[in-house]
Amino acid sequence: MSGRRMTDRWNDDNKIFLGFNIKKKVLPTMYGGIIGDLMGVPVEFKKRGTFYINDVMGYGTYNQPPGTWSDDTSLTLCLVENIIEKGTINSLMDKFVRYRDSGYCTPYGETFDIGVSTSEAISKFKNGVPASNCGGTSEYENGNGAIMRISPLVFLLHNEFSFEKKVELIKQYTEITHSHPRAIVGSIIYVELLLRLFHNNSLEKSIKDISELFYENFNDNHIYRKELNHYKRIFEENFWEVPIDEIASDGYVVHTLEAAIWSLGNTKSFKDAILTAVNLGDDTDTVASITGALAGMYYKMDGIPEEWLAKIVKKEDIDHLIEKFYEFCANKAIVEEYGNI
Numbered sequence: 492m493s494g495r496r497m498t499d500r501w502n503d504d505n506k507i508f509l510g511f512n513i514k515k516k517v518l519p520t521m522y523g524g525i526i527g528d529l530m531g532v533p534v535e536f537k538k539r540g541t542f543y544i545n546d547v548m549g550y551g552t553y554n555q556p557p558g559t560w561s562d563d564t565s566l567t568l569c570l571v572e573n574i575i576e577k578g579t580i581n582s583l584m585d586k587f588v589r590y591r592d593s594g595y596c597t598p599y600g601e602t603f604d605i606g607v608s609t610s611e612a613i614s615k616f617k618n619g620v621p622a623s624n625c626g627g628t629s630e631y632e633n634g635n636g637a638i639m640r641i642s643p644l645v646f647l648l649h650n651e652f653s654f655e656k657k658v659e660l661i662k663q664y665t666e667i668t669h670s671h672p673r674a675i676v677g678s679i680i681y682v683e684l685l686l687r688l689f690h691n692n693s694l695e696k697s698i699k700d701i702s703e704l705f706y707e708n709f710n711d712n713h714i715y716r717k718e719l720n721h722y723k724r725i726f727e728e729n730f731w732e733v734p735i736d737e738i739a740s741d742g743y744v745v746h747t748l749e750a751a752i753w754s755l756g757n758t759k760s761f762k763d764a765i766l767t768a769v770n771l772g773d774d775t776d777t778v779a780s781i782t783g784a785l786a787g788m789y790y791k792m793d794g795i796p797e798e799w800l801a802k803i804v805k806k807e808d809i810d811h812l813i814e815k816f817y818e819f820c821a822n823k824a825i826v827e828e829y830g831n832i
């Protein structure tokens with residue numbers, strides 16, 4: 492065999508390995524987020540201590556059958572589709588309009604849950620405002636509606652080493668519904684954390700590195716440095732020891748991110764991370780969905796209980812879309828590394 496052909500075969504093997512490595516991370520991040528969402532749906536808004544979830548349940552808050560997922564998953568699936576279609580933020584907002592108004596990307600063709608800021612942004616977009624100007628800008632519009640739908644961005648960014656470029660993309664996808672810098676900083680922390688877990692870093696090291704990133708890239712007066720202060724507990728060494736009574740799990744982006752990271756850091760399995768997050772109460776679906784994406788990336792598919800996966804409503808459609816997404820991401824990674832597929 493000639494040297495050239497040996498190199499080709501070696502490259503082919505490496506491409507297969509690279510593709511497999513991407514699949515290993517896309518699947519659990521996506522399914523982890525969906526599982527967290529559907530586990531939280533029946534008990535959304537319930538107060539901590541008034542219920543206990545230890546399996547996939549149904550009915551409750553929205554009277555939906557077991558395995559029903561909500562806006563967190565629907566809007567994430569819209570982004571997945573939009574990435575595969577190489578769409579823009581405007582084509583993504585078109586999908587959000589279809590979600591809100593026609594039940595697009597929902598389990599049963601009906602929308603039963605949507606955040607106020609997201610709905611207002613969709614209305615602005617329908618009235619002709621460009622997607623980039625649709626997000627709410629006030630301090631009171633810092634809900635978790637952007638972080639709950641952006642996990643797929645990780646698979647566009649894992650080969651991007653410029654923090655500035657990553658921040659730009661994350662900002663662009665956040666501000667279509669949430670334009671306040673606190674929401675944008677929340678999205679940066681969340682995506683950067685997923686990226687570090689993607690690269691197999693420990694949770695502790697990942698968190699430490701993220702605070703350093705902000706300090707290295709933004710000076711004292713930069714608005715993102717100032718906004719980082721609102722998230723400072725996450726970066727404190729004893730964050731895991733914060734008592735549960737001091738962890739809020741409502742829809743404020745700071746609280747949601749704290750609750751999700753705290754749930755992941757205080758448990759040793761995907762299952763326990765999700766159950767801890769759901770049982771915190773309040774914005775259960777989104778807190779557990781964020782926890783689920785992080786825990787999925789961290790524990791991989793082996794960690795996700797098969798009996799929970801089997802209960803996802805419309806699972807075949809989701810399987811099909813996630814498969815297309817992982818193939819897209821794998822091909823993208825291979826082209827970035829080798830120049831061709």
Ligand SMILES: [Mg+2]
Pocket residue numbers: 561562563604776777
């Ligand atoms: Mg929801």
